[in-house]
Amino acid sequence: MSIAPYLKDIGRGAAGARDLGMAAAEALMGDVLDGQASAAECGAFVMAMRMKGETLDELAGFLQAVQARCLVVPSDRPVVLLPSYNGSRRLPNLTPLLAMSLAREGLNVLVHGPLVEPQRVASAAILADLGLAPALQAQDIERAWARREPAFVPTAVLCPPLQQLLALRALIGLRGPGHTVAKMINPVQGAPALRVVNHTHPEFGTLMASWAQRHAVDAQLLRGTEGEPVADPRRLPRIDTWLGGVHRPELSVGAQEGVLAELPVLPRSTDAACTALYVQEVLSGSRPAPAPVARQVALLSATVAALQTRPGGRALSA
DSSP, X not given: OOOHHHHHHHOSHHHHOXXXXXXXXXXXHHHHHTTOSOHHHHHHHHHHHHHHOOOHHHHHHHHHHHHTTSOOEEOSSOEEEEEXXXXXXXXXXXHHHHHHHHHHTTOEEEEEEOSOOTTSBOHHHHHHHTTOOOOOSHHHHHHHHHTTOOEEEEHHHHOHHHHHHHTTHHHHSOOOHHHHHHTTOOOEESSXXXXXXXXXXXXXXXXXXXXXXXXXXXXXXXXOXXXXXXXXXXXXXXXXXXXXXXXXXXXXXXXXXXXXXXXXXXXXXXXHHHHHHHHHHHHXXXXXXOHHHHHHHHHHHHHHHHHHHSTTSOOOOO
């Protein structure tokens, strides 16, 4: 089977391309994930969507296709989802610190992403240096939560065909719709899931806010640090919280303004070993946590508490 009919619609450039409806987008992504498209067609799909840009209906359709092929993660308590798909280059990757801090608060935390991020420091490497092995099945996730540790699930375990789509980046040098959808995944069943979704461009933040509102999503949206879902340790970004599609100002915060009085103490290097040591020092209390990260932890903890007290205690359809 070929996806050529879809490519004719989306591959006409930014000006001439036609947008897909949700059902067509789901069918297209399903064919890509199920191996019904050739390698050349998959590359053309990524390039065409990169040039055209995704609409909300297209992202919703892509997400439905991916979720249908995801590992199911059962939980009887709310889960904080941290998609970690960028890693760090210039700043330390503090997603593991965020995850460990939330787990110390007694929250179920699920981090997902690649095991390796070329030329960047992936969360998986830092978590490994902290002694946290990847979860390879649902039981491993349950055991991590029982130990009050975050669970890290490689994308290759969470959704193997999605990992294959993401791997095209190494061949064509561009991120595609798979990277966007990866941030939106919710594999949790049986309890609410709070998705922490980062963005680097304002227009993507606006698109994600529209998604949260239209699809009644529980989400924390923020401008991430080098594409990671953690607050910049130097300056608090704007953080918006949506519960059941409703913006919650009392669980949100505006961006920090003005000149910084002092810079936080950060690892001397961004490599995995130094970052892991820094995380251990912060968790032990021998170093202070960066104020923006501590504020994000407090907001997420308060948001999970709000989820637990919501009538029914369950997330709305997403």
